[in-house]
Amino acid sequence: MLLVMAATYAAARWFADVHPVVGFVGAFAEAAMVGGLADWFAVTALFRHPMGLPIPHTAIIPRNKDRIGDTLAQFIRDNFLIPRVIAHRMRHFDLAGAAGRFLANPSGEAGRMRGGASRLIADVLGALDPERLGGMVRDAFYDRMRALQISPLLGQALDAAMAEGRHKPVIDAFVAWSAEALDDNAHLIRDMVHERANALLRFTGLDETIANSIVNGLNKMLAEMSTNPEHPMRVRAEEALANLAWDLQYDPEMQAKVAGVRDQLLDNPAIVRWLDGLWEQTRAGLLRAARNPDTALAGRLGEAMRALGTTLGEDAALKHTVNRFARRAVAGAAASYGDSAVKLVSETVRGWDAQTITDRLESAVGRDLQYIRINGTLVGGLVGVALHTIDVLLL
Incomplete structure (x- = not known):
């Protein structure tokens, strides 16, 4: 648009004596170039120094990214993580009904969701190191047994x-x-x-x-x-x-003897191998159930889950209790961990380098900012026509 306006202005100057209307065209093109350049400068100054020149009050976002991150985090905290606001918004959210439909309906959206969740669980279990995870389970069991x-x-x-x-x-x-x-x-x-x-x-x-x-x-x-x-x-x-x-x-002496026998049993290699085998069987069973949720939920477990889902969907008192508990739990989590979430946002933005945050913001709003330059060009041209009209009328 700048090139078109520049060419139009040059043509208007060349044919200025042909007709009085040409003067209006030249005034429009001249002012349009000024408006377009001014808005180009303004938009560019948000993200970087125009033409690389360190002009004061330019590259606003890179220079103020820390303050922007703090302001964004505080905005989230004040408008989204207030327990009262969360409780009010969740008042219209039927978590119990959604959970009931999910459990009661073995097909449809709930079935697809369950299948996706099952695949996710299976992938997570399959990705975990079985030896390391089994060792963690065994160590946790040993710690609990030795402390018992x-x-x-x-x-x-x-x-x-x-x-x-x-x-x-x-x-x-x-x-x-x-x-x-x-x-x-x-x-x-x-x-x-x-x-x-x-x-x-x-x-x-x-x-x-x-x-x-x-x-x-x-x-x-x-x-x-x-x-x-x-x-x-x-x-x-x-x-x-x-x-x-x-x-x-x-009797402390008897208790010490029993504890000694317990420790000897836990240190027995046969017990260790038995626990490892038990964990591997449990892990294999979890994987089979996760990879085939329909089979896992086809027996009594499935009947119990479907019965629970039906009860959640039909029992108004139970539904109210579950929804109230969920509302209080989420509001309580916001009250307890809201500051931590705000700190996470703020520290994340602070951890970005200036170029990263500039590129992300510009890619998010850059298309809309292009229209500011276009509008600046058109508005500048109209202002130029208005000024030229006033000049013609006064003279």
């Missing part, structure tokens, strides 16, 4: 079991196992008595009588224990269990 006081928990569990009588079947099973073990190994007792008896006992056959008496006595005691809940040996066994429960809860 197992001994008091075992003592409390044993106390609760005894209070409900659940220890009695265990004692019965132990008595029955002892009776079977005695029957199967009675010959060992006879052999032991025979080997330790002197020659006189062997000669008279009293060693066999003593061995039989021992075996028969043990069988009788075990039979009485199995039928008599108040048998003294059963009572002693229950007392021993009660003492064990107390020691597990309150």
